[in-house]
Amino acid sequence: MIYFDNAATSYPKPPEVLRIIYKTMTEYGGNPGRSSHSLSLAAAKMVYQCRESIAEHFGGNPENVVFTYNATYALNIAVKSVAGKYGRILISDIEHNAVYRPVTALTRTGLGCDIFHVSDNSDETIKNFCDKLCGETKIVVVNLSSNVCGLSVPADKIGQLCRERGIIFIADASQCAGSKNINMEKCCIDILCAPGHKGLMGPQGCGFAVFGSAFSGENAANLKTFAEGGSGSASLERTMPAFLPERLEAGTLSTPAIAGLLAGLNFVKHIGVDEIADHEKKLFIRANEMLYNTNGVTVYVPQCSGSILLFNIEGVLPSEAAEVFDSDNICVRAGYHCAPLPHNMLKTGKNGAIRASFGAYNRLSELDSFYRVVKKLIK
Amino acid sequence: MTRCIITTSTITIALHGQKILGDYAVGSTLVKLSSNETKQGCAHGIQVNCSSVDAAKNILDRHGVKYTTVIYK
Numbered sequence: 001m002i003y004f005d006n007a008a009t010s011y012p013k014p015p016e017v018l019r020i021i022y023k024t025m026t027e028y029g030g031n032p033g034r035s036s037h038s039l040s041l042a043a044a045k046m047v048y049q050c051r052e053s054i055a056e057h058f059g060g061n062p063e064n065v066v067f068t069y070n071a072t073y074a075l076n077i078a079v080k081s082v083a084g085k086y087g088r089i090l091i092s093d094i095e096h097n098a099v100y101r102p103v104t105a106l107t108r109t110g111l112g113c114d115i116f117h118v119s120d121n122s123d124e125t126i127k128n129f130c131d132k133l134c135g136e137t138k139i140v141v142v143n144l145s146s147n148v149c150g151l152s153v154p155a156d157k158i159g160q161l162c163r164e165r166g167i168i169f170i171a172d173a174s175q176c177a178g179s180k181n182i183n184m185e186k187c188c189i190d191i192l193c194a195p196g197h198k199g200l201m202g203p204q205g206c207g208f209a210v211f212g213s214a215f216s217g218e219n220a221a222n223l224k225t226f227a228e229g230g231s232g233s234a235s236l237e238r239t240m241p242a243f244l245p246e247r248l249e250a251g252t253l254s255t256p257a258i259a260g261l262l263a264g265l266n267f268v269k270h271i272g273v274d275e276i277a278d279h280e281k282k283l284f285i286r287a288n289e290m291l292y293n294t295n296g297v298t299v300y301v302p303q304c305s306g307s308i309l310l311f312n313i314e315g316v317l318p319s320e321a322a323e324v325f326d327s328d329n330i331c332v333r334a335g336y337h338c339a340p341l342p343h344n345m346l347k348t349g350k351n352g353a354i355r356a357s358f359g360a361y362n363r364l365s366e367l368d369s370f371y372r373v374v375k376k377l378i379k
Numbered sequence: 380m381t382r383c384i385i386t387t388s389t390i391t392i393a394l395h396g397q398k399i400l401g402d403y404a405v406g407s408t409l410v411k412l413s414s415n416e417t418k419q420g421c422a423h424g425i426q427v428n429c430s431s432v433d434a435a436k437n438i439l440d441r442h443g444v445k446y447t448t449v450i451y452k
Contacts, residue, residue, distance in 0.1 A: 032390075033390035033411075033423070035411060036410065036411035036413075040411070041409050041411070044390050044394065044409070045394065045409070048391065048394040048395075048398075051391070052398075062391075062395065063391050063392065063395055217443065217445065231389070232389075232390055232421060232423075233388055233389045233390065233419075233420070233421055233422050233423065234388055234389075234419040234420055234421070234422065235414060235419070235420030235421045236414065236418075236419050236420035237419050237420065241388060241389055242388075243388060243389055243391075243392065243445070244391075245391055246389045246390075246391060
């Protein structure tokens with residue numbers, strides 16, 4: 001099987017991820033931090049170790065790493081915990097529904113929303129961003145790298161502009177965590193959200209939001225809770241703890257998924273983020289060379305080399321093409337990729353497009369089989 | 380023998396504190412406290428040698444680790 005759907009979830013996972021999940025289920029089987037026995041405390045230590053590893057990787061504090069089910073929950077928690085009753089939220093036109101939908105929901109409560117255009121030229125993107133900023137802008141939520149095409153945003157410049165204006169900057173690193181070095185301090189990111197199961201090579205079932213130092217200690221008490229429930233502490237209180245991360249972590253965490261994320265992150269650190277990015281870029285460049293000059297194939301944003309190639313084949317529905325790829329044991333994804341905003345911007349049409357997304361385990365030789373199917377589909 | 384426990388409101392704070400104490404070679408054990416030992420219900424604590432309590436508190440203070448109180452049991 002050839003797996004070119006790494007933007008949906010990375011596959012396969014490193015063997016050490018599988019091993020640690022099994023080990024966690026058998027040796028750290030307690031509920032993290034809930035009980036006083038050794039299994040529970042061992043699970044809590046494993047969870048904290050993962051908080052430390054994430055904090056080290058992104059430049060934050062371990063105590064400010066909030067675990068969630070996935071990046072969508074992390075983004076919902078991030079946006080809704082800081083949103084007030086008034087003001088405007090600025091997002092980009094490459095946002096995933098994980099941002100677009102919660103922000104749209106907030107507009108129904110009285111907040112305003114503006115959208116800026118992301119170009120393949122970063123200066124132009126910054127100009128578009130500045131044009132949409134206004135005195136009422138309170139929060140900026142930006143997808144650092146599109147899940148649909150190779151477009152990305154200059155996070156450091158956007159972060160600086162937000163910091164100067166006292167605007168909260170929330171970064172969606174879903175598509176680039178693990179293949180792009182991101183430092184929260186350097187990029188002035190207030191809250192960084194990511195899934196564990198994509199570029200960080202962990203299993204599904206775990207994502208996180210890293211809150212910046214402005215939310216440390218008692219400042220966390222100002223964050224609105226997204227869900228309330230057990231936290232393993234202050235049980236007699238009627239409200240969630242006033243400190244991160246427990247304030248925003250109601251209920252039992254998924255220790256196996258968090259342990260798997262820890263092993264996945266160790267894998268990424270061992271190989272190196274830059275090395276993984278270079279590898280994915282080589283795959284993109286080769287695939288783009290194959291498709292860009294092929295009659296009957298439209299490649300969207302071919303100039304942005306990353307890990308994602310978005311294309312359409314003349315006269316073939318993307319969904320039909322994906323079925324043909326699948327029958328040849330090649331996994332790609334067709335449609336809108338849960339992101340209508342970038343598809344509308346790229347004018348991919350009413351059926352979306354085909355996405356081939358590359359990962360750490362893909363090989364250049366796999367592209368020959370991929371290209372054979374493309375040629376087969378051209379009428 | 381008396382046990383000395385520096386209590387914290389959450390397990391993450393306790394683990395953070397334990398890590399910092401470890402950096403200063405202060406040995407400690409993570410413990411969970413039952414609701415009858417605290418005012419707010421379940422809590423966690425860092426158990427240290429009673430002769431090291433003041434030094435441990437000092438280190439935690441310097442690193443901004445919020446502990447609640449010290450229990451002697």
